Amino acid sequence: MSDKSSTKLVLGNVSHSYGTVDVLHNFNLKVTPGEIVVLVGPSGCGKTTILNLLSGYIQPSSGSIIREGAIRTVYQQDGLFPWLTVSENTGMGIRNVKDPVQRDREIKELLELVHLENFGDHYPHQLSGGMRQRAELARVLAGDSDILLMDEPFSALDYQARLNMREELIRVLQKRPRTVVFVTHDIEEAAQLADRVLVLSKRPATVCYELNIDASHPRRVGDDKVVAAMRRILKELGL
């Protein structure tokens, strides 16, 4: 497994446009290893574009991107391959590990970590939305991934499942630390999960406010610091 402290993720003066629409203009972002950065902002402001640039899925019109470490993305929904079982999906990132015993042990550990140990042989369409996202979580953690990009991963779930998944994510990250860049439109989610919240402006996106939340994890929705952070984010969004 690679050294997690050596990961690097930096956007330097990055601009990006789709045709004549400027989505990002001289955007800067430096992610510290091991932190959870949450991006919030109005819809269409370019949050997903930032993730796509970070993952290398799209190239910027100008600017520099430094990426060190293996990057994996958790998508909003349906990112699991439906023709593979939960175990097989989880094992995708370690399919090149030669020793099958070691591979199976890792898969088993990951499934236990996300409480899906009894569902390894199930196919994604046989699981609930929350279980599918937990399987996604197990999959991105497999092997030596360093950076997790999460694109509104819980937005398709109902409120209760979303609360559970936030808790799960924090618990899992405490056992297997990763650097996380998390995009959401859910202010409560941002306040509960983030070490640092970046509030983005309308297009072209700039960071209009940066909020560090120095409360320990896990946090509850009603915690004073979480509530205070939510107020602050709402204020910055003009809501």
Added chain:
Amino acid sequence: MWTNTRDYRITMKKGSKLFNSISSILLLMVVLLAWYLISAFEVFPAYAFPSPASVFEAFKEELTEGRLINDIIASLWRVGIGFVLSTILAVPIGLWLGSHLNARQALVPMFNFFRFLSPLAWIPFAILWFHIGDKPAIFLIFMATFFPMVLATMVAVAGIPSIYFRVARDYNYKGIDLLTNVTFPAVLPQIITALRVSYGIAWVVIVAAEMVGCQDGLGYGIWEARNGLRLDSATCYMIVIGSLGMGIDRLMAQLTKLPGVRWGYER
């Protein structure tokens, strides 16, 4: 409570399945009865409308003389070879075309042209090129199934949700690994459907193909019966063709029960 509802639903499902089989058997009996009555009251002259009993006699006769079995084997063999050949070529070409836009734009008009050309139009060429025997029939089966199968596979590939390719990229699937582990399984449910549809076409075409280019086979059997004004024997062949076609489709439907493709039919 929940379990009860579930059990109830399962019983319902089983019940409706039984009801369905009973109703199709009943319907078959009604058709047989109608057939019997029409021939018994001689609505049509006996030579033009064989009775169930005469068809049964013809069936016994064809069976004991060995013609029927021989014709079944000949037809199955031709359809099998033509169909397998066309699948082996059409699926990879469809996979390739589906992922290459330029090639698709260049080749699709031509493939569409051939798809709309009835395979029976090739009969004169088939006989001139391959004379008589298995080859012209196999050629016709190939021409009938190849183009629809290429197009179906291609359309399926072009419609794969882009998220699968994004995930594949995250996990370093490239080249042949991407093709066999992502693209192919992503379209397998649709390929199975395309196989079933194409097989249906093949089975229809074989009868026509054997009427002209062969000395045996189910199509030839019907042709022979017609020449001898033996409509009882022709009807017997028709029943065999329909039942075999249905039976093989049932077998192919089993493919949809494979665990790795169930998702394609349950969403």
